[in-house]
Structures are given as structure tokens and as C-alpha cells.
Amino acid sequence: xxxxxxxxxxxxxxxxxxxxxxxxxxxxxxxxxxxxxxxxxxxxxxxxxxxxxxxxxxxxxxxxxxxxxxxxxxxxxxxxxxxxxxxxxxxxxxxxxxxxxxxxxxxxxxxxxxxxxxxxxxxxxxxxxxxxxxxxxxxxxxxxxxxxxxxxxxxxxxxxxxxxxxxxxxxxxxxxxxxxxxxxxxxxxxxxxxxxxxxxxxxxxxxxxxxxxxxxxxxxxxxxxxxxxxxxxxxxxxxxxxxxxxxxxxxxxxxxxxxxxxxxxxxxxxxxxxxxxxxxxxxxxxxxxxxxxxxxxxxxxxxxxxxxxxxxxxxxxxxxxxxxxxxxxxxxxxxxxxxxxxxxxxxxxxxxxxxxxxxxxxxxxxxxxxxxxxxxxxxxxxxxxxxxxxxxxxxxxxxxxxxxxxxxxxxxxxxxxxxxxxxxxxxxxxxxxxxxxxxxxxxxxxxxxxxxxxxxxxxxx
Numbered sequence: 001x002x003x004x005x006x007x008x009x010x011x012x013x014x015x016x017x018x019x020x021x022x023x024x025x026x027x028x029x030x031x032x033x034x035x036x037x038x039x040x041x042x043x044x045x046x047x048x049x050x051x052x053x054x055x056x057x058x059x060x061x062x063x064x065x066x067x068x069x070x071x072x073x074x075x076x077x078x079x080x081x082x083x084x085x086x087x088x089x090x091x092x093x094x095x096x097x098x099x100x101x102x103x104x105x106x107x108x109x110x111x112x113x114x115x116x117x118x119x120x121x122x123x124x125x126x127x128x129x130x131x132x133x134x135x136x137x138x139x140x141x142x143x144x145x146x147x148x149x150x151x152x153x154x155x156x157x158x159x160x161x162x163x164x165x166x167x168x169x170x171x172x173x174x175x176x177x178x179x180x181x182x183x184x185x186x187x188x189x190x191x192x193x194x195x196x197x198x199x200x201x202x203x204x205x206x207x208x209x210x211x212x213x214x215x216x217x218x219x220x221x222x223x224x225x226x227x228x229x230x231x232x233x234x235x236x237x238x239x240x241x242x243x244x245x246x247x248x249x250x251x252x253x254x255x256x257x258x259x260x261x262x263x264x265x266x267x268x269x270x271x272x273x274x275x276x277x278x279x280x281x282x283x284x285x286x287x288x289x290x291x292x293x294x295x296x297x298x299x300x301x302x303x304x305x306x307x308x309x310x311x312x313x314x315x316x317x318x319x320x321x322x323x324x325x326x327x328x329x330x331x332x333x334x335x336x337x338x339x340x341x342x343x344x345x346x347x348x349x350x351x352x353x354x355x356x357x358x359x360x361x362x363x364x365x366x367x368x369x370x371x372x373x374x375x376x377x378x379x380x381x382x383x384x385x386x387x388x389x390x391x392x393x394x395x396x397x398x399x400x401x402x403x404x405x406x407x408x409x410x411x412x413x414x415x416x417x418x419x420x421x422x423x424x425x426x427x428x429x430x431x432x433x434x435x436x437x438x439x440x441x442x443x444x445x446x447x448x449x450x451x452x453x454x455x456x457x458x459x460x461x
Contacts, residue, residue, distance in 0.1 A: 007357045010334075021326050022366045025319060025434075029370025031381060032315040033422060033430040035308045037374070038382030041420045042304055046297050053290045057283070064279045069119070071249040071261050072274040073112070075102040103243040108268060112249045115263050117256035122160060123244040125153035125234045128225075129206070149191055150225045151205065153234025156181050164250075167228060174199035174214030177228055185210040186228040188218050206237040304386050311385055316437065319363070323441025327359045331449045338452045348450040355446035356439055363438025367431045371422065374430075379420045 011018050103125075112121040128150040132143050154166045158179040161167060167176055167186070177186050185203065187195070192215055197203045201212050210229065218224045235241045249264070251257045254276065261275050331338070338351060346354075374381070 004357065004361075006354060007361050010358055011362060018362070021322065021362060022369055025322055025363060025366030026369030026373055028315050028319045028322065029367050029430060029434055030373035030377065031385065032312060032319065032433060033370060033426055034374045034378040034381040034420070035311050035315070035385060037378050037420050037422050037426060038386045039305055039308050040423075041382070042301055042386070046301050049297060050294060053294060057287055057290065060283055060286070064276065064283060067279070068254040068276045069251040069257060070276070071251065071257060071264065073104075073108070073247040073249060073264060073268075074245065074272050075104055075270075103240060103245055104247065104268075104271065106242050106244050108247055108271075109244070111267055112247060112264060115260055117251050117253065117260055119250045119252045120160075120164075122155060122164060122166065122248045122250075123231060124166075124246040124248070125151075125231050125238070125240060125243065126245045127151045127153075127234065127238045127240065147225050148194060149205075149227055151234050151238065152226050152228045153231035154228060156230050164248075168216035168218070168223070168226075170217040172215050172217045174212070176214055176216075177230075181213070182230050182233055183210055184213045184229070186214045186216055187212055188216055188224050188226055190218075190224040191215075191227050208233075208237045307386060316433075319366075319434075319437045320441040323359050323363055323438050324444065326362070327355060327442045327445035328448075330358070331355065331445045331452075334449075335452060338449050342452065351452075352446040352450035355449045356442045359442025359446070360435055360438040363434045363441070364431065366438075367434025370434070371427050371430055375422050378422055382420050 106123060109121050109123050112118055128147045130145045130147045133146045134141055134143050154160075154177070156177055156179050161177075161179065171186075172189065177184065185205065187197070187203070192198060192212075195203045197212050199212050199215060202209050203212055204210075205227070210233075216223075216228075218226070231244075235243065249260065251260050257275050258277075261273050264271070265273055341351060341354075342348075
């Protein structure tokens, strides 16, 4: 009978004990491989977070540079709390947050255009429609008005469409809106699912039928609810004729911006006016928040890595001790058998290798079980064993500044998702560790077994 066959037979002689030992070792090995997987995932998430933040700041800086002559005007009450960009980010308060939407009289368009140095004034009308939903938080129920779609009315002038990118650029089906369009609508991909329509179908919005001419893609939540139409159509179906929610004023020269903004503020002191300098200030503030978030993430990652080292050491020691004690008990239990083997000619090396193989084989089986447990439970194990890293600053979506800006990132800074998975390399490393720990744990018991004398072994029953 070969040494491997004997090892398998000896392990299977006490099935219940072997099963319990394998399960205990399996969980120890699962921790041993899940913790490194968690560290890798957190490192990847932190790196992605840094890249997302840097890209977002770079995109915003580029947008600011492109809009040095832009003055954004909106009703102060239309700016969402906590949103430093007012309505230019595409957010609308009210339906989602229980607030109310505010509007400006369209006469401001003509007042703005009459100011010396103004090149063009572009009006927008945004109106969100939603449904009441009941939510439960911390044992309390409350009702919120959840946005289902947002109507965005734009001026369909070919010069504006061509030069100011007032419409989404990512058309996934059909065509974009164009000059002269009326009675037609450009839906988002989510809108098509909500209304159950495709390009060419008719869709009823606030009691009026529109033809779907195209579908646009989006990366953020706000864009995913937006549908675009002629501003006149939007004013008609919403009953807001003569009203707008936002006005983008472009100066002929960046040197005229401050003077134009001052004149508009004198005419409409109740309105919110944002210029290039304000956007730079907002960018600096956001950069400070990002840097603080990154510092916290890096600090947590360092703490996580230190914790992981300790837990890996504990798992290694626990695995080795389990094998050591099990094999010591096995040697003591089989002392008489060892004496018999030596009496019939087994050398010290034969006996030692026999017991080391049994311990190694036991650990190898436990390693396979540990990989199986880790493959399923690694996310849960790492969430329990390691400190969590926050990988997002705040949700939502940034369109940059003004209508020139199209969606550039998912979330203001992007959220790096932490996915804990076991790589093939880590699985192979785990099997190697199982074999090594099994051999080390079995070394002393096997050596002790090899030193047993046949005459002494006969004393044990």
C-alpha cells in the first residue's frame, strides 16, 4: 500500500473528526485569502477614487475655461441646498426633495440682451414631474415626491444648437432636436422605459401628444430623467407661458462679465448670479473637499492594511496550531500502530513522511474548502474584519457649468465601487500556503512519531 493511499485511509478512519478539522481549517484559510483580497479591492477603489476626483476637477477646470464669458442666472430658491452650481448641474429641487420649483419672468431675457456687451442670452425651462412614494427610515414612515421625468424646454435655434451645445450630444437612437421642431420630443433611455415607447411612437406628456424623434444616453441620475423639447411647447404644456427657470448670458468679452453681472444684479437683486470667478471659487472649495476625502481614504487604507497584517498572522498561527494539535493527538492515539510499523521494518523517515503527508493532505483539503468559502463569503468576511473605506463624496451627477456642459462623470466626483473577488493567483497562493502550513504544523508531531521506539509503544492501549 502506497504512502498516499495510507494517508487518505488514515484520515478517513475518523470521518467526523476529519470533517470538523477541515471545516475549522477551511474558515481559517478563508480568512487568510479573503483579507488580502479585501486589501487589493480597497487599494483599487482608492486608486479609482483618486483618478475620478482628478478627472472631475480637470473636466470642471476645462469647462470653466470654456465658459469665461458665461453668466448663469437662476431664481435663488431654485438652487438645491448643498449644490454649489445652482441649476446648471441639471438638478431640480422639489419633486425629489419635497421642495417647490421657482420660475423667472421671461422678460429678463430682453433686459439682459439690452445690456451693452451681452452677445446672447439663452433661456431654459425645466419642470419635474413625480409621484408620491412612502419610505421608511429608522422606524419612521414619510412620503416623498420622487421625480419620474424632467421636461427641459430649449430654444431650437440652429446657431444655439451648433455653437452652444444646448442639447445632449450622446444620441443612441433616432436623431437630435433641430431648428423648427415642434410637437416632438427627445427622450432619455430611462424615459423610453418609463413611457414604454420607442423612436417614432407617440407619447403623451401632460395631456399633449408628442412624437419621439430620438433617444439620448446619460451617465448621471439627473440626465437619465430629462426629456427635451421646444421651449414654447414646454411652456404651453406646463402652463408656464412667459416663464423660465434659468438664463445663460454670454458676454462678448470676458472683461465685460463683471460689469454685466453687476447690472443684472441691480435689476434683479433677488436672483442668483454665477460668474467665472464664482465657479473658480466653487472649484477651489470642491477641491478642498476632495483632498479631505482622499486623505481620509488613504488614512483608512493604511489602518486597514495594518489590521490585515495582524489578522493574516493570526490566521497563519491558528492554522498551524490546529494542524499541530490535531497531529500531536493523532500521534499519541496511534502510538501502538507506530511501534508496529517500526517493528516490521518502517524507518524513521518512513514514519515521519507518513504523518507529514497526512497533515499536509488535511491542510490541502482545508485549503480547497477555504477557497470555496472565500469565493462566496469574501465580501462579507472583509466587511466584518476590515475597516470600511468611503469611496464617494456625494452622489448625483455633474454637467459642469452651463448648457455647454454635457455629462462627464457618474457622480460629482464619481464613486469607486469596492468589489472583493478572489483572483486565480490568490487561490493558487492559498493552496500553496495550505500545503506549507500543513507541513510546518505536522513537522514536530511527525518527528516525534519517528522517534517512537517499538518496545515503548507496546505500553499504550
